[in-house]
Amino acid sequence: MAGREVSNNPPRDGRTLGDPVRFGHYVLNKRIAVGGMSEVYLARPASGSSPAPELVIKRLLPAALGDSRAVKTFRVEASLHAAARHPNVVQVFEAGEVQGEPYLAMEYIAGVDAFRLMRRTQSDKRPISASLAIYMARELAKALGCVHRLTDPLGNPLGIVHRDVTPSNIYLSEAGAVKLGDFGIARSIAEKPLASGNNVLKGKYAYLAPEQVSGEHFDHRADLFSLAVVLSEMLIGQALFPGAGQLAVLLAIRDCRIDPLRAARNSLPRGLFPVLEQALAKVPDERFASAEAFYEALAPFAPPDCAPLVTELAELVRWAADPTTLAKKIEGALRDSAKMRIGTPLPQRAERKTLPPPHPSNARVRTRDGRTLSDVSFAKLVEFIVTGELGADDEVSMGGGDFRTVSSVDVLARHLPPSTATTNQVDGPGIPDYAAELGATSMLEVLGWLLAHRETGLLFADRPARTDAPEADAGTGRSLAPLTTRRELYFEKGRLTLAASSEPSELLGEYLVEKGAITRPQLESALAAMPRFDGHLGDTLIGLSLVDPVEVFQAIRSQGSSRVARMFRWTSGRASFYRGVKPQRVDFRLDLEIPELMLAGINESMNDATIVERYKDKLDSVFVPVRPPRPHALSVAWPSVVVVLIGSLGSGRKLNELLATLKDSRKMDAPDVLRAVELALAGGLVQNAGPKRRA
Numbered sequence: 001m002a003g004r005e006v007s008n009n010p011p012r013d014g015r016t017l018g019d020p021v022r023f024g025h026y027v028l029n030k031r032i033a034v035g036g037m038s039e040v041y042l043a044r045p046a047s048g049s050s051p052a053p054e055l056v057i058k059r060l061l062p063a064a065l066g067d068s069r070a071v072k073t074f075r076v077e078a079s080l081h082a083a084a085r086h087p088n089v090v091q092v093f094e095a096g097e098v099q100g101e102p103y104l105a106m107e108y109i110a111g112v113d114a115f116r117l118m119r120r121t122q123s124d125k126r127p128i129s130a131s132l133a134i135y136m137a138r139e140l141a142k143a144l145g146c147v148h149r150l151t152d153p154l155g156n157p158l159g160i161v162h163r164d165v166t167p168s169n170i171y172l173s174e175a176g177a178v179k180l181g182d183f184g185i186a187r188s189i190a191e192k193p194l195a196s197g198n199n200v201l202k203g204k205y206a207y208l209a210p211e212q213v214s215g216e217h218f219d220h221r222a223d224l225f226s227l228a229v230v231l232s233e234m235l236i237g238q239a240l241f242p243g244a245g246q247l248a249v250l251l252a253i254r255d256c257r258i259d260p261l262r263a264a265r266n267s268l269p270r271g272l273f274p275v276l277e278q279a280l281a282k283v284p285d286e287r288f289a290s291a292e293a294f295y296e297a298l299a300p301f302a303p304p305d306c307a308p309l310v311t312e313l314a315e316l317v318r319w320a321a322d323p324t325t326l327a328k329k330i331e332g333a334l335r336d337s338a339k340m341r342i343g344t345p346l347p348q349r350a351e352r353k354t355l356p357p358p359h360p361s362n363a364r365v366r367t368r369d370g371r372t373l374s375d376v377s378f379a380k381l382v383e384f385i386v387t388g389e390l391g392a393d394d395e396v397s398m399g400g401g402d403f404r405t406v407s408s409v410d411v412l413a414r415h416l417p418p419s420t421a422t423t424n425q426v427d428g429p430g431i432p433d434y435a436a437e438l439g440a441t442s443m444l445e446v447l448g449w450l451l452a453h454r455e456t457g458l459l460f461a462d463r464p465a466r467t468d469a470p471e472a473d474a475g476t477g478r479s480l481a482p483l484t485t486r487r488e489l490y491f492e493k494g495r496l497t498l499a500a501s502s503e504p505s506e507l508l509g510e511y512l513v514e515k516g517a518i519t520r521p522q523l524e525s526a527l528a529a530m531p532r533f534d535g536h537l538g539d540t541l542i543g544l545s546l547v548d549p550v551e552v553f554q555a556i557r558s559q560g561s562s563r564v565a566r567m568f569r570w571t572s573g574r575a576s577f578y579r580g581v582k583p584q585r586v587d588f589r590l591d592l593e594i595p596e597l598m599l600a601g602i603n604e605s606m607n608d609a610t611i612v613e614r615y616k617d618k619l620d621s622v623f624v625p626v627r628p629p630r631p632h633a634l635s636v637a638w639p640s641v642v643v644v645l646i647g648s649l650g651s652g653r654k655l656n657e658l659l660a661t662l663k664d665s666r667k668m669d670a671p672d673v674l675r676a677v678e679l680a681l682a683g684g685l686v687q688n689a690g691p692k693r694r695a
Contacts, residue, residue, distance in 0.1 A: 022046060024098040026057055026105065037064045038074065042108065051093040051105070058104040065101060074102050080160055081106075081183035083150050088143035090171060090181035106181075111174045111317045114230065115167035120320040122237050128316070130269050133234035134301050135309040139178035140170060140227055141298070145291035147180075148220040161219060163212075165226035166204040167233075174321065176314035205549055206241050210254045210282050215554040217640075221284040224294050228279035235272075236264045245539055246549040251589065254553075256282040269301050364397040365390065379527035382535070385415045387502045388486065392416055411535030418488055418500050418583035432576035438463070443568045443601055446575050448682040451594040452632050454494035458581035461487040463573030487567060490583050494636065496592040498583050499560040506566075508537050511559045512547065522546050536587070560590040561600045568601035599639050599679050606678070608671040615655065615674050622689040623677065624652030630684050638683070641668070641676040646685060 021028045026043045033040040043057045064070040078095035081104065085091070094105040112120075114136070121128055144165070150158045162183065169182040205213075207229050209222035232240045240260055243249035258280055265273040275297045281287045288294040303309070363381055365373040367390070376384075378398075384390040385406060392407035406412050436446055438461070450459065462484045486502040504510065509523045518526070518541065526540045533540040538556060541547040547555075606614070625646055626633070638646075644666055648658060655677070662668040680686040 086146035114170035137231040141295040143180040176310035434577040457579040459489040461575040565600040565604035568605035619656040
């Protein structure tokens, strides 16, 4: 770099760097990467060669410097990354600040990341050998073992989860080294979240663990799942969780559908598939307990001498990093293309999917009884269908076309009530297997019955609509409000798979506006664009970049739970269960446990004052666990508050003693303990033995 002038002012325009620039006691030579919040520069020491002749500087983008949360996140990354010192972790030389701007000085790894290597090997049909893939995975397992074992100065475990074990964060050197980097979204389980959404995720979606996708608690075993995904993709040369859209990928992950790996099991080293299957288990407790355990499980498939694999990786990295090989490949492809244009016709190639123009908002509606509506927007059509104002046999003309039945228009038919073919009357399909008047029987009891029997079928519930419904439509004389409020809840072996509601306020868009995920104008824009995305609002919001895919995924599940929870406030109506009835379609399987639905309903219907009042006369009552537990109690996951409650009961305790114990030991407030008691009673986990008698 001799002979080039060095500027003393770090560039803050967020664009590429021209001449070298002084930055503290470093010189930034050129920017080599930029992300959403930070940028990375190839740099060197301003004098001498310490800590390394060539290194990288990571710093925040100018726009992020004014965001206190972004600065705090960067500092957390710096502290966590700097603490992880291991040969398989990218080394942090220094974490400091220049004029109040935080930065990281890290080792520079000449080579490629695993994403580029995998992409090149797949495009050139030069697969990574199984032994090399396993070697790389074991090296990464050693890195994760170091990260997961980190402690504070007093020796207390930090419980760090990397959260972004993806190919783009795996660095491969031209010397054959394998290193884990980028702690930008790593976190310590012990630390307080930087925002209210502790489970909001920013990692690459295809490598998330099922519990991360579902918004549940996760720990270091999520990293091991991600590592198993990376290893699987290196072995099979394709995505482990493919899908037509991002929501489809997230569903495949949540359900752990590893079909591509299962299809390739016979081509894997003998005995490797069961190891991968365990690492990719849906339930964290069924996976390997630690990175060290995963490392040892892969040991039988690794050669005693890894030196040849280091050499093999080094050669592969140099090949992938060599720009001339790519240039030659492009040149060859262009030459072949030219020959084909001259001598032979080009093969048919799949056209890139383009979005059709949106339907104009001048749809016309013709009902079976002869009434018509004009100038109906697509969003209003969907609302009419969901609320039951329009049925499968009513007709719609969209964009000036011919009238067609709602059931024959795909983008509309998907919004018909799931049970249209079986529950076209309020009384449901025949005689129910279970029925309850909701004025006399609570929804908590109804769900308790479904849980105890691990039922599969449809719970159809309805109640009269509000009496203060809007007036009839001026142009048609037809009311725009449903005559009844309807819920259709589908269960499979005691798990909720689908929850449909006839209330406009419970549509996904309204739910997201209520939660503050999107604004009303954003919802209106998305509703207008829905026909371009086959009538899926979730896909529309993602396609328009209005909401993060994981946020949409979790919102759909949360909305399903909310639809059930709001039924706990019903003081009238009827619930009927029809065993074995299945929905006509399920676009998004909720897969929610009944106990979490019960707890959500208790929280919805009983505030602190209500639950305390309910139990004020039972403080001397002794609550005892049901022994042995009933079969259904062992087949579901219970909320953590219930697990803590059962663990504190012993053989039985008075309620006032239990409240005092959990307040002191677990810092649980009395209302939360009482809600856990309410759920445990309804779920058949505990029973009230009555007041304890004095001797």
